[in-house]
Amino acid sequence: MTGPEEPDPQLLIAEIARFESLDELDAGQFRAYAEAETALENLLLGHSAALTANCEHHEAVGLLDQVLELNRTLRRIAERERLRINDDDCEESQDLQQWRDLADGLILIVEGARLINLAEARRLASDLDGAAQLMRESLEYYGALADSELPQAGVGELRRRIGLAHLTLYAAIAENRIGNYRGAHDALDEVQVVYEELLADAQELEEVEEPFRTIVAEVVRELTSALVDVTTLGAVNEMLQAAQDGRFLEVIDNGRAAVQSFETSILAARAAGPNRNMVALRQMELEYVRGWVHLAGAETAMDRADWDEALSGIRTAREHWATMSRLGLRNLHVGVLAQRPDSTSHDFLLRGALRRLERDRRYRAEIDDLRESLHRSQLSNIQVIASANAAAETRRETTMGDTNHFGGPVNVAGALGSHNRVGPVHQVQHQPQAAGTDxxxxxxxxxxxxxxxxxxxxxxxxxxxxxxxxxxxxxxxxxxxxxxxxxxxxxxxxxxxxxxxxxxxxxxxxxxxxxxx
Structure with missing residues (x-):
């Protein structure tokens, strides 16, 4: 079963232009104009959302500018026709006032959406301060809408809460970048709780009238994607904190969790549409995490003195980070990123790991040699002592008088000496026994x-x-x-x-x- 066919935007544009050219519109003409304008507006908002999802934020802003222009014109015409009627109590005047208010509310929503797209573009450019400033500006529009009596006031309040959560997310990313992983962890926990509550609230608004349906659907999509991002960023943050503390087994566990989240995000992006830029961005981040997982594996292999596995882990980490760098260059070329990811720190980590590998391998070999030398020295000392003791015993036997040799058990009482002979006797010997000798x-x-x-x-x-x-x-x-x-x-x-x-x-x-x- 196929969905409804998408209207032809060119026909809608032509129809809207025809109505806008008229000096006045009767009730039927205005309704036809408003419906055509709403259809085109929804097309533009849908395409803008797709561009946003694909990290094409400036292109999305271009479409949102068109939506703004459409609504400003709609508002002007609705107010013109309402004043022409000059009867606020009649049904036609009230209908025109409602369209005017809808246009006012949508203008505030779209102005905020423009700023959010620009903020996200600044975030991808690693300008978190600039991104936060743009996000705060967007909150002014959403706050004005939330505090108004316009039909979309509820959407304004929802978007204001989302913007505040985005600001906390930016703060978490900033803490992560400076190595304050504990601070980032706390901020991410807060953001995740807020996003989950916001998503539940937004889903309760899904059964809304047509003018709001596209907006609410975009909010749900945005929150769902944001929750995946927060979960993934949380796993990456835990991975980096474990790496900072030298807990490499935890680096591997948290890194694998992040890899799984990235893979899920990539599959979702591919299923939602072409989204080549989003996929490339996620793949770049995925290669970053995979590099860490293999470097941590190399560190644990060195602890086990498994030099071959350690060297293999370092080489694999280098391959993943090289792929990340190439994807970063691609994302820079298409405008998703403003700068290529810095590979200097990764090269430093890899060289450090190789130095540790060679140092530990050399030290282990030297320790083994020392142990073997010590063992040989101990044996030599024992041999010298043993020979000395044997020689001393031999001297005692040859210089201290009579030596008596007995061929069997004897009774020697009073019979020892050079001129005494003692023959064998039958005698029971009671020698002490070691109990339970093994x-x-x-x-x-x-x-x-x-x-x-x-x-x-x-x-x-x-x-x-x-x-x-x-x-x-x-x-x-x-x-x-x-x-x-x-x-x-x-x-x-x-x-x-x-x-x-x-x-x-x-x-x-x-x-x-x-x-x-």
Whole structure:
């Protein structure tokens, strides 16, 4: 089902011009003139709204100027015919007075709309002070309408509230640009609440008479679009605040929310009509946010020492910001923007990230080298100490008198000395046992001990002790705790000293019990 066919504007212009050329109009002629004027006016307002939505604000102002001229002429003719009748109480005079009042009200609305378009053009040119001044001037027209008894007084009050919310939005954008993200956050919250209430009020006015229908429909469209913009700007503001604080995971989360809002806005702009300028502007802002998301991803990758992912994130961020710059040049060329987006700060951020990447990678490598050097130094010290202890034990065995070797359990009471021999006896030994010794853990620690002991040159006595530790390791692996203790008992005290120095707690406990230390 197709909608009503749009009237031919040229025919309307010709018909209006014919009526305007007459010195006087009877009731039927004036009604035909007013209806033709209203039809043309609605066409112009609709096209102006489309231009505004596509960021072609100066072109929209040109159409609004035509609407102003039409209504000023309509008002003049209505007042001329009312005075000609010279009877304020008759129905025709009252009808003419109503058309005059409608024209007065629409003139105030359109004057305000002109200023809002100019304000938005200044905002896109990054002149927030100029935009705010124009917005305040528009409030004078809407305030005058709201305080009047004209038919559109309710629309005037609605537009005045919208203008005040726009001023708060400009203030939020200004705070965002200077890095006061908390102040911007509070202002955006306020704007969102006001827009939501205004939209609800405007939607209640949708069932209105024809002269107001186009105006109210434009208000609803404007508020709906503004709410999307505020939500998106809020997500971008939260993203930048997180970036300022170094909370890069939050940068990614808020950035993705902003990306989704931009993508929704782009789809809506495409569905509403050609809107090439609006789409290009939204795409430019989308590339800005995507660049931040990838830069934040690079920062988190650096924290994980994932250098390849970090470098990829930096490169991708550079690609997005380069695309943003090209879109900015396009928007500058068609007049949507007054200046190309500044890429200097983005280049600075990217160079800084690359410097951090190279610095962190270098530092990590140096730390790893230092750790390895320290580990080698510790092993070397242990080997020197172990060799010294083994040599000292060997000297004690060879210089301090008798050395007694026993081939089995013996009773040695009163029988030690050079000229005493003691044979094997059957005797039950009650050695203290380590409760719940973990033989698997003990085997691993003994393997570590064997590796340290075997790292350097050894004397024959030292090699014999190392071999006993190796045999104790094998016994631990097969679950022979008694065998472990037997082998460790003959390994020598210097082995215990080494085990203590390298922190092998289980092996130390078992060796102490085995050596009676």
């Amino acid at each position: 033989l698997r853990l003990l085997a691993r620690q003994l393997e570590d001990l064997t590796e340290v002991l075997g790292a350097g040159p050894r004397s024959p006595r030292e090699l014999e002790s190392v071999e006993l530790v190796r045999q104790a390791t094998t016994a631990a692996k097969r679950g022979d705790e008694a065998g472990v203790r037997g082998f460790l008992a003959g390994a020598g005290r210097w082995i215990l000293d080494v085990a203590e120095k390298i922190g092998l707690d289980v092996a130390v406990a078992v060796m102490r019990q085995s050596l009676g230390a």
